[in-house]
Amino acid sequence: MKTYRYAERMSLVKPSAIRELLKLGADPDVISFGGGYPDPDLFPLEKLSLVFEQVIKEQGKSALQYTISEGLSELRLKLIERMKRVGVTCGLENLFLLQGSQQGLDLVAKMFLNKGDIVITENPTFLGALVAFNPYEPQYATVSMDEEGMDMDKLETVLKANPNAKFIYTVPTFHNPTGITMSLCRRKRLVELANAYDVIILEDDPYREIRYEGEQLPSIKSFDTEGRVIHLGSFSKILCPGLRLGWVVAEKELAEKLCLLKMAADTQNSTLNMYAVNRFMELYDIDEHITHIRKIYKDKKDLMLETLRVALPQSVKYTNPEGGLFTWLTFPEGVDTTRLMKERVLPEAKVAYVPGSTFFPVKEEVNHCRFNFSYMSKENIVRGVTAFGRILKEYC
Ligand SMILES: Cc1ncc(COP(=O)(O)O)c(C=O)c1O
Known part of the structure; x- marks a missing residue:
């Protein structure tokens, strides 16, 4: 008989019931608003094939070789230029490449967390971050949000109650799952509080350029005077x-340590992909591409919100994000969106979403859910939301 003697941390590494439920959403007959996928029709396939071909032909010997863990300097220099637009001045010693920002969540947790350490998050927060942090066995303290993002007075109370908190994790722009954006004055206050209570801020900002309306806001890192924002x-x-x-931008000392952890985890990113993206940015205007993405997603968001307005009972509220990929629905107390999906919405309407309970690190709230509007076609947005609304009108 064999026994797998897992490390204790594995007790926190397990598939959630909701993940299992979402697998049902992979049925081709189901209209799924569950994932956070971009629209694949927006991938610049022709341009990328050309770029990959050129890179292999012209730079193949370097592009297929190992490289430094920080990643391709030319691409990092381009990102350093782009960071200036959001108010961040940094150099090659501060910025290095990651396997998606998800890897940054893992590396930051690995760098800071001992078992039982406190991580402060928005409530709700990005599930992928909890999945990345959990193996390091932290405890969570949460801060509620309103339409301006994390409530700073509540954050101060949480900081007072947890003086040794290791870091504050935030998705300040078009937050996942709620779509909410942290206001300018709260961004500044967040850094002031972090300075006063000597805590690190982990700013996870993958949606910032997908803005449909309103003014671009400076990143939280731009207000960092003490090297405490990652x-x-x-x-x-x-x-x-x-x-x-x-990519990650951090104070030199932190960047160096994070990069050592990256080296241990995977040595480096794909050299070929780094060369290809660098070449893409040399040959084409990525801002033009982003403008195109924004236009398509704005149309989809407007369509989803208009369809929700018509299809849903008035008791259901939803956010109107200025960007990003999600809207967050709130149902009257007593509605359990996991049960609703399992018992009615999936079998009868053939529609899937992500039940909200999964995004709450401490105390689950069951009467919310997240809808994605980037992935589905416009036709399916209307069909799916309308079918969902029909069930709800009976249910609520
Ligand atoms: C808030 C947030 N952070 C990080 C990620 C991970 O993204 P990446 O593909 O860059 O690893 C996602 C992906 O959906 C996300 O929503």
């Missing part, structure tokens, strides 16, 4: 997630 960015939503390319 910023994560990503090509997943502005180019394609399959390239697995993201």
Whole structure:
């Protein structure tokens, strides 16, 4: 008989019931608003094939070789330029490439967390971050949000109650799952509080460029005077997630330590992908591409919100995000969106979403759910939301 003697941390590594439920959403007959996938019709396939071909032909010997763990300097220099637009001045010693921003979540947790350490998050928060942090066995303290993002007075109370908290994790722009954006004055206050209570901020900002309306806001990192904000960015939503390319910006000492952890984890990102994205940015205007993405997603968001308005009972509220990929629905107390999906919406309407309970690290709230509007076609947005609304009108 064999016994797998797993490490204790594995007790927190398990598939959630909701993940299992979402697998049912993979049925081709189901209209799924569950995932956070970009629209694959927006991947610049022809341009990318040309770029990959050129890179292999002209630079193949370097592009298929190992390279430094920090990643291709030319691409990092381009990102350093782009970071200036959001108010961040940094150099090659501060910015290195990651396998998507998801890797940054893992590395930051690995760098800071001992078992039982406190991580402060928005409530609700990005599930993928909890999945990344959990193996390091933290405890969570949560801060509620309103339409301006994390409530700073509540954050101060949480900081007072948890003086040794290791870091505050935030998705400040078009938050996943709620779509809410943290206001300018709260961004500044967040850094002031972090300075006062000597805590790190982990700013996870993969959606910032997918803005449909309103003014672009400076990143939280731009207000960092003490080297305590770690910023994560990503090509997943502005180019394609399959390239697995993201980046981190951090104070030199932190960047060096994080990079040592990256080296241990995977040595480096794909050299070929880094060369290809660098060449893509030399040959084409990525901002033009992003403008196109924004237009398509704005149309889809407007269509989803208009269909929700018509199809849903008035008792159901939903956010109107200025960007990003999600709207967050809130049902009257007593509605359990997991049960609703399992018992009615999936079997009868053939529609899937992500039940909200999964996004709450401490105390689950069951009367919310997240709808994605980037992935489905416009036709399916109307069909799916309308079918969902029919069930709800009976149910609520
Ligand atoms: C808030 C947030 N952070 C990080 C990620 C991970 O993205 P990446 O593809 O860059 O690893 C996602 C993906 O959906 C996300 O929503």
